Amino acid sequence: MYNDGKEFTIGDVHFSKENISLNISGIFNQKRINILWENVRTKNYSTYFSIYSIENPQDINRGYNYHQDWNTSVLYSVVRTILRDKGIETYN
Numbered sequence: 001m002y003n004d005g006k007e008f009t010i011g012d013v014h015f016s017k018e019n020i021s022l023n024i025s026g027i028f029n030q031k032r033i034n035i036l037w038e039n040v041r042t043k044n045y046s047t048y049f050s051i052y053s054i055e056n057p058q059d060i061n062r063g064y065n066y067h068q069d070w071n072t073s074v075l076y077s078v079v080r081t082i083l084r085d086k087g088i089e090t091y092n
Contacts, residue, residue: 011071049076
């Protein structure tokens with residue numbers, strides 16, 4: 001769908017050609033933010049997967065738990081495939 005220019009959503013993450021949109025939790029509330037693809041980064045841990053903005057990783061980040069969020073593996077695969085295809089992140 002992404003390669004066809006179509007927008008789609010996996011869980012609470014919305015994908016478009018320009019960016020991804022996701023909810024992040026603040027101290028008092030939750031807000032929806034957009035991260036341009038060139039600023040999207042990921043980190044994989046043993047129990048969760050994190051999406052963050054390279055511009056402000058401390059404040060703009062969201063983790064998805066493999067044991068609690070049913071779609072984390074799909075989200076992981078789609079985000080990392082798009083980033084790899086764009087030459088933003090590389091994986092072994």
